[in-house]
Structures are given as C-alpha cells and as structure tokens.
Amino acid sequence: MTNVPTPQPSPPVATRPTVSASTAMPAMIKRILPAVATRGRLLALSAVGLAGILIGLAVRNGDQIDDFAATEFISAFGLTIFVPIVALVIASATLGTLREDRTLVYFWLRPIARWQIVLAAFIAGLMILVPLAGLVMAVLAATVGDGSDVAGAIVATLVGVVAYGAMFTFLGLITKRALAWGLVYILIWEGFIGGLSRFAGRLSIRSYTTSALSRIADDPSLLTNPETTPVIIVITAALTIGFLAAATVYMNAMEVD
Amino acid sequence: MTAQAVVVADRISKWFGDVVAVSEVSFALGPGVTALLGPNGAGKSTTLRMIAGLAPTSQGSITVLGNNPRSDAGIRGRIGLVSQEEELFAEQRALEFVALAALLCGVANPEAAARSALGVVEMDPDDQRPISTYSKGMRQRVKVAQAIVHRPDLLLLDEPLTGLDPRQRLAMTTLIQQLGAQGMCVIVSSHVLDEVERLGSNVLVIAQGRLAAQGNFHDIRALMDNRPHRIRVRTDKARALASDLLTYGGVNGITVVDETELLVDTHQVTLFRKRIAPTARYSGAQLFEVHPLDDDLESVFKYLVGR
Structure with a gap:
C-alpha cells in the first residue's frame, strides 16, 4: 500500500575508526569507579577489615603466638575470608552495576572494542581492591606477625585480588546473582570441596594465595601447592587473562538491556 | 533517483523462548524521518534494539550502511540511540555525561560537542546539578543530546516524547524533523497516532510483531478510516x-x-x-x-x- 519509494541497499560504507584504548579506558574507569566505590560498600568492607585487625590485636595480646600461628591467622582470616569477600563485593559490582542499572549500553554502543570495557572494569576494581585489601592485610600481618609475614601477606593479597578480581568481574557480567554464586564458590568450593582432593584444591584461588604466603613467610604448614612463587604468579596471570577473555566473549554475544 | 538505504532489515524475527516478539519483518529505510507505529508490546522496541545491534536477531539479518551493527565496532559510531528504558549516570552533570558519550565516539573536542548538543535540546550545559535531580523531561532531553552529539547517520528514538510537556514536545518534534531534513535517518517509535502524524510522512506499522503496513502516513490514515x-x-x-x-x-x-x-x-x-x-x-x-x-x-x- 506504499507510495514511498523503497531505498536501495547501501554497499558497505567505511565505518568510523574505533576509539583507542588510551582514550576510552581512562574515561570508562573514571565513570565506573564512583559507581562501585560507594560509601556504604567501602564502610562495610573497611569494618570487616578493622574487625580482623582488632581480633589480631586481641590474639597477640592474649597469648604468646609463634610465627606459624601468626601466619595461620593471616591465612585464616585474611586469605580465607577478607580478600575473597572484598574482591567479590567490589569486582562483581564493576560490570554488574552497569548491567543492572542499564547503563552498560553507554559503553556497549560506542565504537570501542569490547575487551576495553572489560579491562576498564577490571582495572577500576583493582584500583579499589589493591589499596583497601592491601592496607588491611599489611596492618593485620604487622599486628600479628613479623616482616616476612607482612611481605607474604602483601604478595598473597595481590595474587588474590587480581585472580578473584578477574573471576568476579566475569561473574558480575554473566549473572545478576553474582554475590550468591561468589559466596557459593568461596564457602563451598574453596572452603570444602577444595580440601577434599589435590585436583580440586588446584582449582581454588585460595590454594595459590596461601601457598604464596606460606613460601614468603616460610611456613610450610600452609603449603597446599608445590608451585614456587613465580609459578603461582604465572598461574594467576593465566587465570586472569582467561576470565577477562571469557568476559569479552560473553559481552560480544550478550543481549544488552 | 532512489535514496540509498541506511537500514535494511531482511525478514528479521526475534523470539524469547516460546514468545515471538518480531516475526519476519522486512524494510529498507533511507534518510529522513520514519515513524515506527504500534501498540504497546507490538515489538517496536525489540526492532529498534535489533537495528542498534543491542539484541541479535533470532532469524534474518539487519545491516546499517551495509555493515552488521552487532559485530562491526566502527559502525556503532554512526548510530545514536535513545532507549525507553535505560538509565543515566545519575551522579554526573549533563555536560559530563554527554561529553563522555562524545569522547567514546571519538569526537575531536568532546566538551564543545556536548555543549552544542545540549544547546540543541534546550538544556543548560553549565547546569551544575547532577542528572539525578532532573525531571523526566529533562532526562529525556539529555538522552537525546548524548545520542546526537557525534552526528550519527542513524538515530533511533524509542518513544522520545514520553515525559515531555507540550512545549518540549513541540521543540522535540521540530528537532526530529530538522535532523531528518538534514539527511539523517531517524527512526522514531510511538504508540500515539497523533504524535506520528506530526513527525513525518513515512510510517511502519508494527502490530503483534508483524509489519502490518508501510508507507505514507496519509494513506495509512485513510486505510484506518475506511x-x-x-x-x-x-x-x-x-x-x-x-x-x-x-x-x-x-x-x-x-x-x-x-x-x-x-x-x-x-x-x-x-x-x-x-x-x-x-x-x-x-x-x-x-x-x-x-x-x-x-x-x-x-x-x-x-x-x-x-x-
């Protein structure tokens, strides 16, 4: 019924060049940071960290604790609870918040490569996680242990926030229930299944963080992996790249609200 | 001479599980304003989202200027979208928000472009208030500003007049007509017949996910009357x-x-x-x-x- 002439299909035209990572990523990081680092989140996570430090102080003043006990406390509170929980809350919110409040489209519909969005979210998460978790863990280690404990705690924390950060950035993108699934991973897999077999243990990030702490603090009782610290760092890098690549693939295929 | 198509949809369908949202819709649209008319739930927003590349088609294909909007990052720099549902970065000022859109689209001077785009939609670029304090109409105009800040070839507007007062509606309608007259391909969805009448003469009528009619608005109006x-x-x-x-x-x-x-x-x-x-x-x-x-x-x- 139309009397409007039908336009002829256009041959492919030259598209506008994509925007470089050096231009787009700082702008995206600047936008993601305040959305993730909300006052409520930072206060709650800092309170958890402070609670750990206070418990550490109480333990140190209450008993004569030896080096091994100090390292075990750093591992039990810091690497088992604090670092994974902080990483879960922050990293899952980077892309998760954008997706939930339907603002991801403002990055997604721009002439920028998807990996830049994923990497920007990951870096924004690290910019919060490294100072927050690093500071709490360094103070905690200094409270209960010695210099080698502090060094071990800092390296283990860096290993943890990078690997957990990538994993939970991916999780925040693919599900709206990232916190619940993240807790299942931390509590069920790492806390229970990971201890049942050597293979399952190797699939848990905690085994690498505690091994890094164990080697640097020279406490063999926590050694769950035979890998040396450089190998642990390489494995962490591989895990990180794997999760970020998976997030990029998912973002390419996803339907954006 | 027949215009070159900016958007070509070839038998596109979209389904969510058992629900068919869009069924075998085909059209080719060139520069100018085209209204996508249909009742709520007809498949208008889904069609716009497929054109923008936000949602893949379940069947059929869409090209924008001959390229796939979903896989070709470069073509996304030629598309502007005002979605009905998306939120804004609430804590930003309007200028920051629109300048960010310009920067991510590769515009040479993002702030100048943002000031210009905000001026076009009658918003004050120097307004220091965060977007969260804006009325629905003001937010809608900021959304339009971010969609046109990079001078796209294709502008997709999903119910853009929603939330605007009568004076703002008139201004927005005039703007849409001007953009179409300047050679931009503008696709505007609406479920209000009177809005469509003011927007332009080319209409796609979508109902129950199907293309029910396509052509000149006055022909469709006559069909409706008869x-x-x-x-x-x-x-x-x-x-x-x-x-x-x-x-x-x-x-x-x-x-x-x-x-x-x-x-x-x-x-x-x-x-x-x-x-x-x-x-x-x-x-x-x-x-x-x-x-x-x-x-x-x-x-x-x-x-x-x-x-």
Whole structure:
C-alpha cells in the first residue's frame, strides 16, 4: 500500500575508526569507579577489615603466638575470608552495576572494542581492591606477625585480588546473582570441596594465595601447592587473562538491556 | 533517483523462548524521518534494539550502511540511540555525561560537542546539578543530546516524547524533523497516532510483531478510516432511525439492540458522520449519543494485522 519509494541497499560504507584504548579506558574507569566505590560498600568492607585487625590485636595480646600461628591467622582470616569477600563485593559490582542499572549500553554502543570495557572494569576494581585489601592485610600481618609475614601477606593479597578480581568481574557480567554464586564458590568450593582432593584444591584461588604466603613467610604448614612463587604468579596471570577473555566473549554475544 | 538505504532489515524475527516478539519483518529505510507505529508490546522496541545491534536477531539479518551493527565496532559510531528504558549516570552533570558519550565516539573536542548538543535540546550545559535531580523531561532531553552529539547517520528514538510537556514536545518534534531534513535517518517509535502524524510522512506499522503496513502516513490514515467501524447510537426512535439509515446513511448493517439503541456497522465512517444528523432529523428521532466502539488504536492495529 506504499507510495514511498523503497531505498536501495547501501554497499558497505567505511565505518568510523574505533576509539583507542588510551582514550576510552581512562574515561570508562573514571565513570565506573564512583559507581562501585560507594560509601556504604567501602564502610562495610573497611569494618570487616578493622574487625580482623582488632581480633589480631586481641590474639597477640592474649597469648604468646609463634610465627606459624601468626601466619595461620593471616591465612585464616585474611586469605580465607577478607580478600575473597572484598574482591567479590567490589569486582562483581564493576560490570554488574552497569548491567543492572542499564547503563552498560553507554559503553556497549560506542565504537570501542569490547575487551576495553572489560579491562576498564577490571582495572577500576583493582584500583579499589589493591589499596583497601592491601592496607588491611599489611596492618593485620604487622599486628600479628613479623616482616616476612607482612611481605607474604602483601604478595598473597595481590595474587588474590587480581585472580578473584578477574573471576568476579566475569561473574558480575554473566549473572545478576553474582554475590550468591561468589559466596557459593568461596564457602563451598574453596572452603570444602577444595580440601577434599589435590585436583580440586588446584582449582581454588585460595590454594595459590596461601601457598604464596606460606613460601614468603616460610611456613610450610600452609603449603597446599608445590608451585614456587613465580609459578603461582604465572598461574594467576593465566587465570586472569582467561576470565577477562571469557568476559569479552560473553559481552560480544550478550543481549544488552 | 532512489535514496540509498541506511537500514535494511531482511525478514528479521526475534523470539524469547516460546514468545515471538518480531516475526519476519522486512524494510529498507533511507534518510529522513520514519515513524515506527504500534501498540504497546507490538515489538517496536525489540526492532529498534535489533537495528542498534543491542539484541541479535533470532532469524534474518539487519545491516546499517551495509555493515552488521552487532559485530562491526566502527559502525556503532554512526548510530545514536535513545532507549525507553535505560538509565543515566545519575551522579554526573549533563555536560559530563554527554561529553563522555562524545569522547567514546571519538569526537575531536568532546566538551564543545556536548555543549552544542545540549544547546540543541534546550538544556543548560553549565547546569551544575547532577542528572539525578532532573525531571523526566529533562532526562529525556539529555538522552537525546548524548545520542546526537557525534552526528550519527542513524538515530533511533524509542518513544522520545514520553515525559515531555507540550512545549518540549513541540521543540522535540521540530528537532526530529530538522535532523531528518538534514539527511539523517531517524527512526522514531510511538504508540500515539497523533504524535506520528506530526513527525513525518513515512510510517511502519508494527502490530503483534508483524509489519502490518508501510508507507505514507496519509494513506495509512485513510486505510484506518475506511476499515469497518462499529458505532453505538442512542436515540428515542431506534427502529425508524435504523430504517432511514439503511437507505441514506452509508451503512453496511444495523443491529437494533432495543427501542433506544442501535449498533451500526459502516465502511464509510466519514460519510456516516456527515449523514447521521440529517437522517435523524428526517426520521424525527432525537440523538442522545453517537459513540465509536472500536476507534482506539488497538482496534486499528488488529484490523491491519487481520487483513
């Protein structure tokens, strides 16, 4: 019924060049940071960290604790609870918040490569996680242990926030229930299944963080992996790249609200 | 000379599980304003999202300037979108928000472009308030500013007049017409017929996920007027009036409900409207009510789909 002439299909035209990572990523990081680092989140996570430090102080003043006990406390509170929980809350919110409040489209519909969005979210998460978790863990280690404990705690924390950060950035993108699934991973897999077999243990990030702490603090009782610290760092890098690549693939295929 | 198509949809379909949102829709649209008209839930937003590349088609293909909008990052720099549902970065100022859009689109001077785009939609670029404090109409205009800040070739507007007051609606309608006149391909979705009439002459009517009609607005308007209508007439002499209407009133059939009410079926609603009063006078009948029972847009769409 139309009397409007039908336009002829256009041959492919030259598209506008994509925007470089050096231009787009700082702008995206600047936008993601305040959305993730909300006052409520930072206060709650800092309170958890402070609670750990206070418990550490109480333990140190209450008993004569030896080096091994100090390292075990750093591992039990810091690497088992604090670092994974902080990483879960922050990293899952980077892309998760954008997706939930339907603002991801403002990055997604721009002439920028998807990996830049994923990497920007990951870096924004690290910019919060490294100072927050690093500071709490360094103070905690200094409270209960010695210099080698502090060094071990800092390296283990860096290993943890990078690997957990990538994993939970991916999780925040693919599900709206990232916190619940993240807790299942931390509590069920790492806390229970990971201890049942050597293979399952190797699939848990905690085994690498505690091994890094164990080697640097020279406490063999926590050694769950035979890998040396450089190998642990390489494995962490591989895990990180794997999760970020998976997030990029998912973002390419996803339907954006 | 026929214009080159900016958007070509070739038998596109989209389904979510068992629900078919869009079914085998094809069209080719060139520069200018095209209205995507349809009732709520007809598949307009889904179609716009597929054109923008936000959602993949379940079947069929879409090209924008000959490229795949979903996989070609470069073509996304030529598309602007004002979605109905998306939120804004609430804590940013409007200038920051629009400048970010410009920067991510590779515009050389993002702040200058953002100031210009905000000026076009009659927003103050120096407003220091965060977007979260804005009214719905102001937010809508900021959304439009971020969609046009990079001068896209294709602008997709999903119900852009929602939330605007009458003066803002007029300004937005004028802006849309200007952008179309400047050679931009503008696709505007709406479920309000009167809005579409003001926006432009080219219309795609989508109903129940199908393309029900395509073409000039006035042709579609005539089609809507010339479809069968059912009208309720309340009078004091129903039988006498029914008899005379069958003779003079341009009607196809009449049901006498009782002594005071008739249901009239007609294909010539304009003629019927002209003749009902003189016919009632001729019959000596008083008219209490003449009420179309199926004049809402939903009925129109049902008719178009069922043809």
